[in-house]
Amino acid sequence: MRFAVIVFPGSNCDIDCYKAVEETIGQPVDYVWHTATDLSAYDAIIVPGGFSYGDYLRCGAIARFAPVMNEVRKAAEEGKYVLGICNGFQILTEAGLLPGVLLRNRELKFRCHPALLEVVNNETPFTRDYAKGEIVNIPIAHGEGNYYCDEETLAKLEANGQVVFRYKAGENPNGSVSDIAGICNEGRNVVGMMPHPERAVSELLGSSDGKRMFTSVLSAWRERHGATVNG
Structure with a gap:
């Protein structure tokens, strides 16, 4: 399974994502510059966190072009x-690949700390190794992670099972509507989230709960392609 980690000017979590793939699931992974015009060789694409194009205008607004x-x-x-992930989530919403927008945090402060999340949907390729309702520890690091959408869109997300992660009840760090920390598209193959699973792949980092996002997608790919555990 081949992974691409997209790199924009200002990306700063690209190395973390690369290492997470390389060290947790041992699959081929490449950095791909933002000017690339062919991703046909890749099975999975990670849009990492950071400050693409300096977050000028608003987060992800330039990167989407x-x-x-x-x-x-x-x-x-x-x-x-x-x-x-994080800025990558912002870019996906700006590009129209996921609904909604990410606004400034409710208290207008950058938040960087561990966060407890509820796994709402464990039926996406990225969450199949989790249990529904499980509480996991995955850190956040953002100033504009306040997910917002209108009531009609929120109702659709809920009805379609597109809410993937929520912040644990009472521990919403940024004011996101309905405590949303991550969502997916209707096809379930595109997931965006503000917390950083690539920073939670080893207990040495404080949590290994993010590792299962990478094992999940590898398992999904192998199932799709009829591959064995040993490739």
Whole structure:
């Protein structure tokens, strides 16, 4: 299974994502520059966190016009796996691959600390190794992680099971509507989340709860392609 980690000017979690793939599931992974115009060789695409293009205008607003985003959109439409983390989530919403927007945190402060999340949907390729309702510890690091959508969109997300993660009740760090920490598209193959699973792949980092997002998608890919555990 081949992974691409997209790199924009200002990305700063690309190395973390690369290492998470390399060290937790041992699959081939490449850095792919934002000017790339072909992602056909990859099975999964990670859009990492950071400050793409300096977060000018607003988070993700410039990155969504990068040439590579046309290829990310094409890959998503083909059913390939796409994971947007933090700034990557913001970029996916700006690009229209996921509904809603990310606003400034409710208290207008950058929040960087462990966060407890409830696994709401464990039927996506990225969450199949979790139990529904499980509480996991995955850190956040953002200033604009306040997920917002209108009531009609929220009702649709709830009805379609597109809410993937919620902050544990009473521990919403940013004011997100309905405590939402992560969502997916209707096809379940595109997931966006503000917390950083790549920073929670070893107990040395304080939690290994993020590791299962990578084992999950590898398992989903192998099932789709009829591969054995040993490839």
